[in-house]
Amino acid sequence: MKMSKLFVETLRDFPSDAEVVSHKMLVRAGFIRKLTNGVYTYLPLMWRVLKKVEKIIREEMDASGAQELLMPIIQPEELWKESGRWDVYGKELMRFKDRHDRMLALGPTHEEVITWVAREGIRSYRQLPVNLYQIQNKYRDEIRPRFGLLRGREFIMKDAYSFDASQEGLEKSYEIMAQTYTRIFKRCGLETRMVRSDSGAIGGSLSHEFMVLVETDSGENDVLYCENCDYASNTNHAKTEMLPAVTNGGYTKFELVSTPNIKTIEQLSEFLKIEPSVICKSIVYIVDENPVLIMIRGDQNLEETKLKNVLRANELRIASALEIKEYLGVEAGFVGLKHVKCKVIADYSVKDLKNFVIGANKADVHYIGANWGIDFDLPELFDVRLSQKGEACPICGKPLKITQGIEVGNIFQLGTKYSEKMNAKFSDVDGVEKPFIMGCYGIGVSRTAAAAVEKFHDEFGIKWPKQIAPYEIIIIPVNVLDELQMKVANELYEKFQNAGIEVLLDDRDERAGVKFKDADLIGIPVRITIGKTIKEGLVEFKLRMSGNMEKVEPEKAYKLTLDYLNSDSV
């Protein structure tokens, strides 16, 4: 492709409405253009990248034995009623009416449709296992789309669904997908961590996320990971031991103390001259319209996703001071267990507290010297605590680190959640009809490409991994009016084209600086510059990723390029 013909416009400035690196870079380098909030046009360069990611996915999915199909984006209400998600999925599901007032939705995911496909098409265990996948646009009406391609309302996703006759079969399918995913991301030039996570709205028992760990502030997930071993977990699912802390308040007597206007743990700890870890913290949440009191140790924080799961809640939010007053009849800041009227649960962190401090359910006073079983009954215990960095790795015991992660893929063991509700069954070997044991497996295609930009860039632009770069090499004749330069450039260009290499020739009559800036910004992995030194028979061979450069003969540059593109390095 000749640069003079390429449909692209690079910008001198970053767009002002972009926040994260990948968004800024992709807009500035002319890869994407926003049509409306969370909805983007993939311009030719971007589309090439996406097609490459898709190609890798297809090759690996096909190799794993999965089969590609394409389901409709438009889905009828009835199917979602069958699964029960029409009411549960919420506003994120984009719904609309057709001219006959029939309700339809744009698919945010395809469990319902694929279950229908299986129900229609699979009769016998002899047809199992089967894994079906598709690559298409998905629609989710996010409350707050942001971060460019990392969180759009319309995005490209590969979703696969496995059907097995048994749990053992599902586990095997799941394992195959886990391995396939690791290979897919590796081929895209991305190292991923397989992270245990919460199953969220999709449901099911076991799930893992594939995370690209990034230093930039662009992941939406906090990931605890171990540098010593493979352990990694989304903080919403981490199970770690707390660091040692003082849990005995040392009080000898259970009594009320005056704590005027002391409302936070920090203030209370300072006022009483005690560690926050001997305070039993009370947090009130409104859970599906009802108040719930959660007790947790003062130095610990609540993890809402865990809370949502243990309460089997659809919706929860922290209660306002007004609501606390209304439901519990006490000022926020002094809530405790005394005569409390709503549902109460506690985090495991409070279990070992002795002679501790707790709110008295009365303004301006707290209890000190409280003990479980004597002064208060220990509420039912759950794990609703947010794990913190520095806590020990559950596998090897080393302190965990925390970083941001971009979730590029996830895999779920769904079990019979959908097949049972939607009556999707097969005849098993014993002649009995049984619901399919299902798994589902997603990859954010557009997000994967954006994650690569988050991971690989510098101040000058994108550094595409060569496997997914829009073009593999760019040839820059410094001066297009120089006959010798152009002759060598054209010869190399044709040679690469004949070898099936995706090559750009910057034949624009621009100054060298402009061409270099554009090449860096767009992020083409290999650059061959043909300038003055061509008189001595030398061109410049430069790698975008490493910045390595050498002056060599054109023939050598050609060979170096092929070697690099065929090598394992990114």
Added chain:
RNA sequence: CGGGAUGUAGCGCAGUUUGGUAGCGCACAACGUUCGGGACGUUGGGGCCGCAGGUUCAAAUCCUGUCAUCCCGACCA
């Protein structure tokens, strides 16, 4: 949905306080000079100043409403 901010040319911005013919840089077109890290000069094209009302002789500017975008939170995976 709560809090904050911003809407002026494709992109980045000034002008709004104090109402008086809409500007700058980049990009685009033409010509000339220049030519290895975003050149320079001259000329030119491009705007319903987000939208709708209102005040006024006169509104980008003041008032009301509305829509959109961005940030923080809530939410979501």
